Amino acid sequence: MRLKLFAAAAALFASASLAQPARPPKLLVVISVDQFSANLFDEYRPQFTAGLARIASGTVFRNGYQSHAATETCPGHSTILTGSHPARTGIIANNWIDQSVGRSDKSVYCAEDETQPGTSSTAYKVSPKHLLVPTLGELMKARWPGSRNVAASGKDRAAVMMTGHNVDQRWYWTGKQYSTDLNVAPPAVVAKVNALAAQGLATAREPLETTPFCQTKARAVPVTGGGKPVGTGRLARAANDQTAFRQSPEFDGNTLALAAALVDEMQLGRRADPDLLAISLSATDYVGHGFGTEGEEMCLQLTELDREIGDFLKVLDSRGIDYAVTLTADHGGKDVPERERLAGVADAARVDPALNVSNMGKALMARLGLPGPGLLGEGSFGDMYIDKRLRAGEHDRLLKAALAAYRAHPQVEAVFTARQIAATPMPQGDPVKWTLLQRVRASYHAGRSGDFYVALKRDITPIADTSRAVATHGSVWDYDRRVPILFWRPGVAGTTVERSAETTDILPTLASMIGLPVQASSIDGHCLADVPGTTCPRR
Incomplete structure (x- = not known):
């Protein structure tokens, strides 16, 4: 039996005669x-x-x-x-990282005002501020x-x-x-x-x-x-x-x-x-x-x-x-x-949990002998951020190690640094012909985007734990x-x-x-x- 949602709402509407459009x-x-x-x-x-x-x-x-x-x-x-x-x-995303936010939750929801007291990226005050x-x-x-x-x-x-x-x-x-x-x-x-x-x-x-x-x-x-x-x-x-x-x-x-x-x-x-x-x-x-x-x-x-x-x-x-x-x-x-x-898509697979920004950050920091999470982000791809509490030399060491680790992974198609993205002119013309770097450039905004961007290979689904969701989007x-x-x-x-x-x-x-x-x-x-x-x- 088909749903009759408009039948239930019909009492809200008064009838009127059809007029010719102008x-x-x-x-x-x-x-x-x-x-x-x-x-x-x-x-x-x-x-x-x-x-x-x-x-x-x-x-x-x-x-x-x-x-x-x-x-x-x-x-x-x-x-x-x-x-x-x-x-x-x-x-630039549904959520991004802003390490200057004066709360423990450094994730910022795209439609929130994070300056409101007592809010977080999941319990937020809706706002068009951003x-x-x-x-x-x-x-x-x-x-x-x-x-x-x-x-x-x-x-x-x-x-x-x-x-x-x-x-x-x-x-x-x-x-x-x-x-x-x-x-x-x-x-x-x-x-x-x-x-x-x-x-x-x-x-x-x-x-x-x-x-x-x-x-x-x-x-x-x-x-x-x-x-x-x-x-x-x-x-x-x-x-x-x-x-x-x-x-x-x-x-x-x-x-x-x-x-x-x-x-x-x-x-x-x-x-x-x-x-x-x-x-x-x-x-x-x-x-x-x-x-x-x-x-x-x-x-x-x-x-x-x-x-x-x-x-x-x-x-x-x-x-x-x-x-x-x-x-x-x-x-x-x-x-x-x-x-x-x-259906014959041989390369279709779920993401390796090792690519999750939290898991990758912990592994790299342990290898480098440094304290803290190291990397911040929202998952296994997209914008990745280096912890700003690191000293300059530590920051550079971690960035170099992260770029190498992500680029070496068989499920990763490309990794672009913020400097590389910012130096790329805004793409124009047929979007079909845009390179991956140009697609990332169209999403890049200085001050909000990460220190580097990870693009997974085609047909890799960035969900390993399917207890809440089985499929998604968000790729290049x-x-x-x-x-x-x-x-x-x-x-x-x-x-x-x-x-x-x-x-x-x-x-x-x-x-x-x-x-x-x-x-x-x-x-x-x-x-x-x-x-x-x-x-x-x-x-």
Whole structure:
């Protein structure tokens, strides 16, 4: 039995007659589907029949790119509505190390204010403090004071990075309800949606009804490292199981219900100035982490996501709003290596625990006869930091030893020093052709990035302990970089474009669509002339 999330929320919405669209659009709806890789889009595109099918009938860049190396949620969302790479946005990762922070926890969360007393990177005060550039919604508000900049999201970092500092409403799931970091009066519909979400969470969910196509995906695959087998789950859950709730289409359905409710209460798209609604849907990411990308679980998630987005678009249709939709992803994703090996990916493997920054640091410090952890970081790849408490000579000895150790490991593709990265010009042109060093450069921001950067080899999954997650993303490789970029308006014909585009191109393209001037030197992206309704400047 398919989920009826919008049926439960229908009482929140009043009916209205359908009107013919005008130009430019009065409401820009920008949807990010977390971990929706271009590989998944290509695979499931023939199966979509509802919302994703409608959006895919527009202008489709199937070779879109999150061009940078740090293919994580926070950096990816920071590019979508700023037109800039992480090197400019300052959002180099979900978390980075700042040894100057006046607390024992030196890890900094991308969407926190670490100066708040009593906080940590896991118990934080949500803030856009670290985002260094304006978003499209902020630029719209600067040009048209009546414009509204609004977000509904499954994750706080996604909502923050898509809206920025000057925001009208920003709501995101915090475990039991949708909350905000803003000091604003909450719309009445938020309490109603929270009540519906709480009711749903408290009710056990039966297994979803599968489909013939999803049945072809059903194959139990054992997972090494302590995890349970994956591949045949149908997303059932017990009452009040928050993890399973996030790993389900009902999570996205609630976020879309909140977005639709905000459209109505705030009358988005129905005043003189254009509005922006940013929506980040997180369940695909949680399903990917929990079950991988190629099992029955992901198939059921994407089937229901297609339907829920379709229901959301029907709400907008019924309001007579002149709107345009952009859909993309913050990053791609990769399946579990155990299933990949069954599919013939011979090099697919889990990371050697010795590469974890803590294990490597302890081993190197013991070898060098030095005290302390030595190395700081967030895992087995990405930015690595030398402990600043070391003396200059000790620092140099440890850096030299760490570079040699990582470069010698058979699972490591490349290691770049901060000096090497900083000396590399910012890459331009086709992101497909960027070298690994150029991809890392697009993620590098002096003062936040590490002393060196470790890139694992292709098909190495950086998860050894699978008790909490079995698959992930974050690599420099195209399975994590390549994402779909779709532009759609009701009644406007589209096409599929094979050449590459970047998520940084979304801001200038939408700005052109609504007649918003943007200084080219202030962003990294370029207007996409293939999108109807744009007046892109010549390049």
